[in-house]
Amino acid sequence: MENEKSTAELLKEKLCVTKKHGGLRLSTDEINVCNDFCEDYKVFLNDAKTEREAVVKSITLAEKCGFVEYKDGMSLKAGDKIYYNNRGKSVILAVIGTEPIEKGVHLAAAHIDSPRLDLKQNPLYEDSEIALFKTHYYGGIKKYQWTTIPLALHGVVVKKDGTKVSVNIGEDENDPVFFVTDLLPHLAADQMKRTPGDIIKGEELNIIVGSMPFKDDKISEKVKLNIMVLLNEKYGMIEEDFLSAELEAVPAFKAKDVGIDRSMVGSYGHDDRVCAYTALKAILDCPNVKKTAVVILTDKEETGSDGNTGLRSAYLKHFIYSLADSFGVSGRRVIANTECLSADVNAAYDPTFPDVMEKRNCAFINYGVCVTKFTGARGKSGTSDASAEFVGRVRAMLDSNNVIWQTGELGKVDAGGGGTVAAYLANMDMDVIDVGVPVIAMHAPYEVVSKIDVYMTYKAFYVFFDE
Ligand code: MN
């Protein structure tokens, strides 16, 4: 018979790894499910560009699903849905399972901070009748990418009397936007001789905020004064209030479909809102869980996870300990029995820059959620390196639930490297592996992911909680 497979074909199928594009593995209906899922994801991306906004948005969605704020010492029972807001910049959500919590929790950990330009503490100045803000970049960026794009300003200003004002300028269609300049090519001969990392220097990331003087002949710096008058009218602030403000300039772009086939989403901050949103949706959608499910959306990953809202702080441990206290069991034992999916993105193969990737081991868009056994630099420095046992366990879970997945690594050996929060969680004494969406142009002001991969990442978290 013509259709009959040869012995070699059968053996290859049985013995060898076969990789296939997700679009060829899914039906049209299934692809539509992935596409539909990303419509709400795009809304989340546009509404939650900073860690503070992501916390607010996540809590709003959680409360709609019956989550209530957790207070230390609260009595808890199976089915309870709680959240803990850590200083407005990170949030933990949990659904109490039917199994004893001593058997550990199923944890997914994503981060909600993204690379950006923070305003310095004395940001506003006037030079040559143009008003500008001084910035200090946050996270790993290629500085030249942040020039000549529309920027929006997000954050809070805390006044001396303790009142807090939220700032959001540049997102509404009718809002003005902000701008970091670059030299015109005609006059860039010297600039182009600089080393690539210095094409734009850190102190050149100055944001233009105005050019109209206050009408008065008696004072200097009239453009700056005019900006302060406008800020005072809108936010009631004075210049000194910048000292106790956290203002972040982020790209003003909206999330959009990318490509004629609309198979991808372009946005600022996929890293790591794409894993934050999918983990959040998974815990909100999971009807009831056996193992207690926990999602942590943390801050400060992009600067190394230090600080009281980053994952090197004790706040996650304290939260799990207080859950354990509620059930009168040892927090130490809960953590030791915990399994964690460190939910972060990985680099996707980019055909324009193939040299940094090793094609047999890197992740490709549309090949599903990426499972990364280890990260790190050079000789795996800084990685937690998931055990073969835990990889085997995750592999079986994904396969048995028809989750399309692949493995990945952060580029060729010695091409660079990086890390995630996985190591900090593993150091707490839990099993951890990195799981997330492959991203093209990671850390750029506009990053790209595939819709199939976004949905498969959601599905991976869902089946993990639903076990
Ligand atoms: Mn990340």
Ligand code: MN
């Ligand atoms: Mn990152």
